[in-house]
Amino acid sequence: MVEKTHITTSKAIQRRTGKTFHLATRLLPTRVRHATYVLYAFFRVADDVVDTTADRDPGVQREELEGIRAAALGARDPESVAADTEVLAAFRELATRHGISDEDIHTFIDAMQADLEKTRYESHAELEEYMRGSAVAVGYMMMDVMEVAEPETAAPHAAALAEAFQLSNFLRDVAEDVHEYDRVYLPAESRADHGVTVEQLRARTVDAGFREAMREELAYTERKYRTGVAGIEYLPEDCQFAVLVSAVLYADHHRAIRERDCDVLTATPSLSTPRKLWLVAKTRALWALNSSPEAVFYRATGLAETGDSRRRHGDPQPTPSR
Incomplete structure (x- = not known):
């Protein structure tokens, strides 16, 4: 004990x-x-x-x-x-x-x-390899302590949701990461597509290319959320609401980013405590009316069940089971 x-x-x-x-x-x-x-x-x-x-x-x-x-x-x-x-x-x-x-x-x-x-990542594939340890392993350990009944079924969804949480943090913290730790998690391929340089990130210069790169990364991350929340139903019933709330809270950073027209360089978008509590209350009210985690997630976040498919470097790759 x-x-x-x-x-x-x-x-x-x-x-x-x-x-x-x-x-x-x-x-x-x-x-x-x-x-x-x-x-x-x-x-x-x-x-x-x-x-x-x-x-x-x-x-x-x-x-x-x-x-x-x-x-x-x-x-x-x-x-x-x-x-x-x-x-x-x-x-x-x-x-x-x-x-x-x-x-x-x-x-x-x-x-x-x-x-x-390693402080730079060439592609989403490289970034996902890193997240196998920094995010997916975390999701698997959470499954262990929850004592999931069918871990093989739940694992790919848990992996995707863990990646989504971390990717949302990366998108929110672009400025902090480059200034404080000299780390850039926006893949070089994506930056190159839109003419975004590391020097630009350091200078906090937000232009049309940076905004478009961010929009594509938001869409990429939201596909991870869709895969992730589809597996909440495989978790123990007494854990589902808490994980759903986590997904709603982390995904709400995307709303905050979009409200700033994707400017995460001159200020870091954040959720106030009243906003978080309102989202918890909203999610609980929706949960009382609908026991589908997916349906509640889309209602609570305003994200579409299908989204922008613009990607030049491919959709998220399936994460292997444990």
Whole structure:
């Protein structure tokens, strides 16, 4: 059993660093909610090693990530790792209890290591390879703690939804990523199609080409959402509403981006607390009238069930099952 103090520590980390996800997590049943606090805290502990504006030695960061990997796999005492020992101990207990695979742990840490070395992505295929660790592995671990009855059926949808969440964050945070971490997640192919350069992103220059590139990336991400929400019905009934709310909240960033005519360079679009609470209430009211997660998602977000198919580099590729 994960110690209460460890859950409290993990919850505090999530509340402080992931306000949108924390709101949705509170809607999960207790059996999953506490585990989700621990999962999120573990992801944040690893992420914080690489997401820093401090002038750090990459070699030291790699060593720290390897220590986190070893502790997460049970190969090293969390007390010996230069990270939050309570979170690492809680995660290891959780991984053992719920059968979280070593492969998903490795893949996640590998993605964190990649952030130390790779700051540009040529194509969506390259970006999806990165997200196999940074997003899809996270979705799979969430499935484990939810105890999904038919994981093979749910897995491709969980993978797509996890990717959609991360892609929405990438689109919202273009300016922050390039200025604070020198990372660009807009694929080079897409930027080249519209004459968008990294220097332009740094200069915060929003022109017609940048707006069109953003519109295409929004459409690409929304296809991920469509695949993802189609699988919410495969999750345990007591988890479906919380995951649906997560999807509605993350997708609402697209509305905020479009309201700014895709200008995410001079300011970062965000959702106010009243807006988030209104969306939760709206989703709950729709959920009371219609038990279809897909139908509620489209009503709550205003996204069309089929969307703009403009892509020069292909639709999202099916994500392999676990």
